[in-house]
Amino acid sequence: MKKSPFSFLSILIFTLWTFSSFGQGTNTLEILKADSLKGANGFERLLGSVRMKNQNTLISCDSAHFFRTSNMAKLYGRVLIEDQEDPVTTRSTYAEYDGNTKLAKLRNKVVFTNGETTLYTDYLNYDRAQNIATYFNKGKVVDSTNVLTSERGRYEVNRERITFLDKVVLVNPDYTMKTEYLVYLTIPKTAETKGLTNLVSKEGNTLDAQKGSFYDTQNKNFRFFDGVVETETSRVKAEELLYKELEAYYEGKENVRVFNKERQVEIFGDVGQYWEDRGYSLVHGKALVRRYFEKDTLYLTADTLISQDHESDSAKYLLAFHSINLIKADLSGIADSLVYNYNDSTIQLFQDPVIWNQKSQISADSMVFYIENEELKRVFMKEKAFAIMTDTLTNFNQMKGRKMTGFFEEGQISKLNIEGNGESLYFALEGDTLTQGVNRTLSATIELKFKEGAIKRVKYDIKPDGRFIPVQKLDEKSSRLDGFLWRLEEKPVLDSIFAWRPVIEIDPDQKNLFNEPNAEIRMPTEEEIQKSLEKRGLNKKKPVLTPLKTKNN
Template identity: 30%
Template sequence: MHLARFFKVDSFRHVAGYILVFAVAIFNPAHGQSGKLIRILNSDRATGSRDVSYLAGNVVFEHEGARMYCDSAVRYLQRNIIQTFGNIQLNQGDSLLMSAKAMEYNGNTRIAKARGDVVLSDREMTLQTQAIELNRNTNTAYYTSSGTITNDENTLTSQIGMYYADLKMFSFKKNVRLHNPRYRMECDTLQYYTTSRVALFRGPSHIYSDSGYIYCENGLYNTVTDEAAFNRNAIVRQKNIEMRGDSLYYNQRKDIGRSFGNIRLTDTTEKFTIIGQYGEYFGEPNERMLVTKQALFLSYADQDTLYVAGDTIRSIRLDSTGHRDMYVYPNTKLYRSDVQGRADSLRYTTVDSAFYLMGDPVLWSDTMQITGRLIVLTLRSNEPDSLFVRDNAFILITENDTFYNQIRGRDMEGKFIDRKLYQILVRGNGQTVYYAKEDDGTYVGINRADCSNILIDFEENKVKEIKFITKPEARLIPLGKESDEDIRLKNFKDRFSEKPPLEFFKNRIRIQ
């Protein structure tokens, strides 16, 4: 019977459609696949069915530019997946090579999942781990089972890692370690570029070396040039020097550093710190420091801190003995509990532990004021020891709000005992104004004397005795009979209002 008579016409068309679909399913092995089929290039032995085949001996297969080798494999034709075992190698042209003990490769997703002594390498690096996922679409590799990367002299380890082959960059997380013959780095998150050998890190990060230590919470390190840029609580310690700042640049090889914002340069041996808003450090052979913008020097050599403030502070180590010169300028101010001062500029040298105040300098100690063209204050065991005043030397001592004892001369030399001025020798053109008192403290008059050289003894910063070395011209002027010339020596100037308070220096510290 003719089929057209047996079936209705519409039913026949439906059956024909079913037959066509069935035929396509049988004769088109790529049915249901979204990617090109994995091609088997060689196998010494093959068993199984068309859909599931077992391959053994020198197995070679290829997929879209990648060639893979193994001892044995199972191929799932319909799923376009191959599972491989033993001596596995995956070559992606000249760009990437991977080996492992076992691997599953999906031809649709172009993802290879390898495990067992996995080694992934290109021209720049070698990665070793126990399990990895290689995505050929994004050209990335990902592991979560701890990995080790070697790149020339650098070795990196981490718990989690992602490799971006196109960028030649690794992204590491958890227990990240970078080892180099010159240093080691520890951090939580790091990006490492295998071509440039530059490392970017986030979170608490530590760099250790034989010569020092670096800490920051965000930074960049060039492992070739040993140059680094850090920010977020950055700290660099090299030998006896510690640098801190909002951001730091440091060249470990040249021992050069620059810091920006809330910076601190500390010498842990000499126990001083310089703070400011911008700083530079240069290491051997002549160690130099420069700090500007609200600069402040603090010496912690004893319980009484010394503060020296200025717009700019420079420090240089003079020789191998460790002696150092420090320059502070302009608008210099200094403070200790026993002495305060100001000048346009200041020089301090450790050779003789002396402060040189220049440019309209002035020193105060309790009720005493000292001025001259140049003032030199020397220390012994970090305590005031000697005082030298050159040209137009003048000492002003307040008796009360109205009376001032005064000593004037060309030059003066003084000696301290127990932080107090003990004696002053006036050399040349000596003059004094001294308010004489009875034993009960009643003022009786003004002792006005001129003498070339004068020796003054002090007690608790008060005049105890005046000795005229050569014959003086002296007179006692009763109170109420004095003129302005009698009670004001030439160059008299009350500058006590300029004395810097401790709060001024503490405010600079708070800025940090």
């Protein structure tokens, strides 16, 4: 039966329409333009002003090899891959594009641009289906704020997230950061690292973290884990350390330590805050102070510490509250609260303070210590002042009064002045080996002088009331002044200080990526040396030595 022309034409149009629709709805690479086309049987060479298309992806280059059967192309010279739906463009001098997987492999002078963010590398794989670009063998990302480089990287375009791996360096006008793993969000411009992270500011300040960090590069906020921030005047460390650079504010949690380099004072605690511009710090939770002197160190424990030390302040001080324990080479003490004045190195103790100095114990409602040239020079005690000294036979010599001033030489008490309702009780010895009795005296004022901790002379006012009690008549009451209380078991020792807050010292040799060489110098192997010599025609084979033949052979 003869087919009508209409039926044949309808079938042809339907077939063409179906083929066209199929081509648009699949991953087939399409040739849009080329100056010339050579080849057939599944392989074609496209020369001059080449333009191709793969769904929403436009491709242009100087020339291309198109493998129609495998639906892939090799692109040469001024390669440009553009997306019609998002602002991503990619350039290189060579690329391979697979239309089935939508994977572009770009090589040599690759420039990957997404809005304000540009990635430079020589080796980039760009998965158009997932919108993920991966580079290896070094890459650089530049935006309006930062420049980041690394050996390897992964750019998740849809998430505006770039992961940098191996020898990562972040540079901006304020800081340079080095680490081995960094995640950068391009929109808020934040950087999150894992593991060792080191920063150096333009002023020379260092910011280091052993367990990673978070850096808001626009707002200049930092969060460090096991971190240290060191400036010319201070060093702050904590397990979790927040640093707001624009506010010069630090906040630390767990094992906080703040070191004032000028004062040589270091404060430790569970939680801390520090305002650098104000020179003000607040630390609490098993707080500890170490005041470094040339000859020794003063240790102080408390529940809470407040330090005010700024050049504009007339009053510079350290306040300590509750559970006060104090240790220095020549004294130990306890109190409820304390004030340490930075200007004159005075220490004020309040609410039942007790101080021990070698063989002596002193107590009062409040007292003030004066330290000069790193040594204890004087102590002033007010209200209910009571001093106890032990002699060579462990007897308790005792003095009390309304006010009392003690003077020290080379760490030992040398003189004691008592003012108002003075009372003294000291044991008379014979040759430092035998107790003869006790001298008890009432006087408005009393002055006692000591030598090597022992009473050598006592001076009273005009009408003292005194008596001597022989050793045979001594009992508990007659050998004690009212209010006597020997509290040696409360005396703090270094072991109790270290038990209060164990301190792990900062390792000065801790690894820092800024100390690592930028380039590795590797010696070539014997095989590489041999190949190099052969390539340059310098390889001379060693002659094979054979035994010489003699006439007898």
